[in-house]
Structure formats: structure tokens, C-alpha cells
Amino acid sequence: MNAQKNLIDVRGVSKTFTVKSGTFFRKAAASTKAVNNVSLTIRKGEILGCVGGSGSGKSTLGRMIMRLIEPDDGAILFDGTDLRTLSPEAMRQYRKRLQIVFQDPLQSLNPRRTVAENIARPLMNFGTSPAVANRRVDELLELVGLDPRQSYRYPHEYSGGQCQRIAIARALALEPEFLFLDEPVSALDVSIQAQILNLLSELQKKLDLTFLFVSHDLKIVKQFCDRTVVMYRGCMLETGTSEEVYRDPKHPFTRDFLGTVLHVRKDSRWEQAAERAEDLESATRQSEAGCIYAGTCADRFQRCREAAPALTEIEGARHVACHLYSQPKQ
């Protein structure tokens, strides 16, 4: 398993967002721990899924790897180099190797630039001549299955799925090794979702890419990703191969989260998934010291309130942060 080396190694990163009030003399009014001491590795050529409800810090985590958000703490190693210690110029060069695809395809393209200009922009940033860039734009558009002859059009003339293809083409322009996919299909129709996912997995094989795939849809993650990380309120609760996490969720949160997926019961009534999902989001934290999920957890016991469980290894590649597994079964 260690034959493939780690492309990305995130070590204990944290990020706290503070809402500030006042104009000149700013003081913290409220703060949220978006990501709390998260460590993970992504192997070269792997698709790592990251699931969690809204506000679980999964997008923040990805943006910190991209260095679009500066972490408060911790280290992010990309191919053995700590990105946080790089000088701005060195980081500029590293940006070629890490790219991002956003959730809203239309918003992520500049509306006043043609599709060709949008895709050529990253190339121009690194000194490619316009003629070479134009040829590359045509190649890229063909790669993602669009007609290069239409590249003088503006993004809003395309549909959502086509825009997402354009965004993918732009992300691939600099021949990156790593793509951060920030819910790339959640704004699209189900039929288009499949097309985009197929395109992504094709490209991943063809170009030997590594993905971090953030989503709130466990079903997509299960099919698309090799390994899955489950996050809740900035903490990593469970990791493992996608198949196993989906089939046999260990952490109580993962089980509850799987339960929020909407489905019809036999008597053709909708399961009360929404209510349960709301429970998950609104639960207040019981105490600073205890487990982050202790407030809502059905399986909680005394220890959950007293100490936060560490992420510990159980059977093979599974890691779970839960006291149910960190101590001998009662």
C-alpha cells in the first residue's frame, strides 16, 4: 500500500473564522472553528472523497490545501514541500500543480470574457504566447468534449453542464497534478451529473490526476472515490475505503448522515429525512472537552462528555474517532 507515495500530506491544520466588529479597532465578535486539527494524506493517483453536512469545513479544508485560505496552524505538504513556507514566487510556480473546480460553474467563469479567454488566462499568467495558448485552448475544449469553434462565445450562452466542462478545461490548462473538486456536480441536473463524473474519471485515468472530491452526497462519493473522509464541524470522524464507509459506517454520525438521504418508504411516504438532517445541524455542543458529536449521538456514554476521542485505527485502513472503538467493548 505504501508503494504509491503521498502527493498531499495535511498535518494538523486548523482554521478559525472570526467575525469582527468595529471599523478601525476591530475586535472579535464571534468565532467558528471551521477546521479543527485535521490530518490526512492523499496518495498519488487517488480520488479522496470528503463528505459532511454544510458547515463541516470540507470546502475550507480544500481551500487551505490550495492556499486560498491561510490555515492558522499545521503544515500542508505537497510532494514533500510545505506549501506554507514557500515564498510568494515559489508558491506561484506551485499553483500550476494544484487547481480547483467550483460548485457553481457559471459563477466560476468571468462573465465578460469569452470561453477562450477564460481558459487562456492561466496559460497567459505563466507567459505562454497568445498563439500557443489559443491552440492549447482548442485542445482542452476537445478534451472535455466541447466544440472549439464555439470558443468565442460567452459563458452564459452555455448550459450548466457545459460551463462545468469549461471550468474543468480551465483547471487542466496548466497540466496540474492535483484537482480540488468543490462539489463539482451538486449544482447540476442528475443526468448531467453522471456525464461530468464520467468525464472526470476518464480524465483522471488519462492524465494521471489526483482528486480531492468534496460532496455532501454519499452515494456519489461511494461510486466515484477510492477513499472517503467523513467530516463534522471541522473534525474528521471517520476514514476508510468508500465502499466500506458506505456499507458499514462505524461512527454514529456517519450512520445518522447516511440516514438523512431521502428515500421513499414502502407505503410511499417520504422518510423523515429532513427532520433528522436538521437535528444533525442544529445540535448544540455539550461541552468543550468532549466529543464533537456527543450532543446528538444516540450511543453516547459518560466518556463522550469528558474527552474528545482521537482518530484511531481499527481493522485495516479504517480510522474512526469514537470512544465506541477506542476502548475495549463493554
Place this chain on the structure above:
Amino acid sequence: MTAVSETIAPAKPMPQRRTNLYFVWCGVLGDPVARVAAAIIILLVLMAIFAPWIAPFPPNEANPALRLMPPGTEGHLLGLDNQGRDILSRIIHGSQLTLISGILPVILGAAISIPLGLIGAWYPRLGEVIMRVMDVLFAFPMALLAIMLAALMGPGLVNMMIALVITLVPYNTRVVYAAARQERELAYVEASRAMATPDLKILFVEMLPNVVAASIVYSCTIVGAVVITAAGLSFLGLGVQPPIAEWGIMTSEGRSFVFVAPHIAAIPGLAITLLVMAFNLLGDSLRDSLDPKTRLTLVKHRPGPGGG
């Protein structure tokens, strides 16, 4: 979204790239109101340029025998003012200074406030400082601030224009700042950062075209207010000095005779109205033709001479 697939499916040979100018051209030609507005502005500009040749009389030549005569007097189409000067000639000559004092401050003001607003929106701390300074300028009514500044610097055309520029900056800066703040939150800006676009390039290459339309439209609508403020300054003796012909001065001079000979104030007043209206209407049309989301319909559904 069906329209999209229809337009993309046939691979017609199309022009490689359609510039903003092309869309402005089509938008203005396709819209009858904008066409009239543009025609009025072009006519006024031509009138200003060729004033010495087309005006029937020198602007300050007085004929006391015919003073206060109404429009339609023999040889004086628009009548004569209180000193017996031909109003038509004065309108034609006055268009020069009126256009300069109305348009130049707006252009200069926009040139200052667009970078200010963009930089302010990008760097929040600096933005707070800039916007609070603008708030101080905002605290004074536009005319009052212009009067104060013009009085400080002394009378004269140049000083008046400097005063007008300073007065205009806060308004336009706020428009740009608000638009840029919204724009900054969009994903394409974050995407630009992810692909290592330098900050200044994000501001002035990526964001500027999205923000500038708001400023252009606003600038067009404010030309009218500036013409009027400039006229007010001239009236107070802080701008252009009489007897130089300028529409604002002409209006205020005619004020004393409004019951005896209303045409002296009414004709330059109407000229100002026409100018202001033309700019407002053109501003509306420019907004449509500068926005990539609406401008395609302009080209498609309005069969103008340039469209297709």
C-alpha cells in the same frame, strides 16, 4: 436552456470575436431612443466644434435696439436677450463650454474613482479608510461642496472643473466600490487567485470590465447634474465669467427678465434639458449593450443596420 443548445449546435461560420464596441454600436443603432439620444449628442458636439462658422452673429455682439425681442424676430430665430445679443449665436457658442464643463469633470472623476473603488473593495482596511474619507465629502450637498472648493481656489474655468471633479469622486467611488464588493465574492475571482493571477491583474483585468459598466451608466446620468452645478457656480461668479456664453450663465442672466421675456431663460434651459436627457437615455442603452447577458438579444431581436 433550450435556446442555448439551439445556438451551439449548428457550427455556422461566425466572426471570431465580437468586441464591446461592436455591441455598443449595435445596441445604440438598434434602439430608436438611443439613436435619437446619440444623434443629439453628436449634433451638439459638432455644433460646439464648428460654432464660429455656423453662428450667425458673434456671441457678444449687442444690438440694443432689439433687446428682449421674442423668438421669430427678423434675422434672430431665437430672439434676443436683455442686452440685445442674438440667443441662437450664444447657444451655439455656449455649447462649447457647457459640454466641456459637463463632460470633462465626469470623465476625470470616473478615472479617479474607478481605481479607488476597486482597490478599496480588494483591501478591506484601505477600503474602510477610503470610504470614510468619501463619507466626509458626502456630508456636504454636491452644490455646496463645489461652491466651497471653487471659492477656496478662486474663480475660473479650470478651478471650477477641479472642484467638480472632487465633488463627483465620492458618488462614483461608491458605485464602483459596491459593485466591486459584490464581484469580489464570486467564484471566478477565487479561481483567478488559484491560477496565480497577480492581485492587480485580477482587479484591473478580470474585475474591471464587470464593474465599469455600472460606472459608465452612472456617469452618463450624472452629466446632467454636473452641467447644472457648473451653471450654478458660474451664476455665483465662481466658474465661467460673463460675458462668456455658457448655457448656465445664460439661464441665470435671463432669470431677472422671466416675466418680461421668458424666452431668455427658457431657451438655454431647454437646451440643458435636451443635453441631460440625451445623456440619460444613452446611459440606459449603454447599460444594455455592455452587459453580455442582455446584449445578445439586442443583436438578435433588433434588426439594426449593424446587427445580423
